[in-house]
Amino acid sequence: MLTTAQRATIVPSTPPSLPRLFLSPTRSGRAVLDGGWWARSWDPVAELPGLLLALVARYGPIRQVMLNSVTWNSRFRRLAVGAGVVRMGWFASLDPALLIAITDRGDQLDVLVVPPDTGAATARRAMTMAADPMNTMRAPDILAAMPAAPRNGPDPHAVWDNEGGHTVAGVARAHPSELSVVRPG
Template identity: 35%
Template sequence: MATALQSPPPSHPVLRLRLASGSGMPRPIDGAWWPRSYDLLAELPQLLAGLPRAWRHITSVTVNGATWSAVPGRIFVLNQVVRLHRTVAASAPHTIVLLAPGWGRWDLLVLPPDTTEDAAEPLMAAAASGHD
């Protein structure tokens, strides 16, 4: 009797992130992130680990306080302390702001975790292309 070999499931789920190309032009959104939950402590380490090296070390992250579960003032990610800030700004309820002092600021559209794949794909493509 032959048995089929199955590859083991990935130890970490694939990061659902789409970034705009580095055109050097300022843009309101630098890409889109589609987390699997609203647990920032579980989701943020994978996001930061998947960012381009050119973004350097992110030291500060700002999220919408009404969207994400409670977060502490800081978290240890990739051997460094990352400060977490919560805002209730109505102007950006579905974004996350990543800061690397002296290197840049990046704003990502955050798709709700329960977004279907059919709905997520065009939103992520539009955010990465710089279109509204």
């Protein structure tokens, strides 16, 4: 059951961030995805406004967004974005690697969601593949096909050395400016 706060329209208190987004230059009937997006966190209030403004600029007003309810760290019914309000749908059955946006015209946009802790090179390859109009792979398959690469932040698989108190493997960090918005067309 949703609380009163979850039923309210959320108005973000900070300006939207520039999304790390690659979109397909054309909508192909053959393509499975319309692009790829690399979020900086699992906070939907911080992450979604920038993404949605980029999608609105490309495809027109967005009326609804559907996301996995388990992956994101909060849920709400409506989000104020620019001059509009987007209805949110949260589903445990929706793959965490997929965001579905529905335009006012009824077009469905399927966008790969690259996890925030993914390394920059891997994220870039995944988003490029998702934005390829000839791509026929689904979102989770793209992520599964990516080679293991260093992730941003602490390595969850690093072994703590019981003698010296340090991790065995170092972790490379990506610079935040490595990727930018791609708005073809």
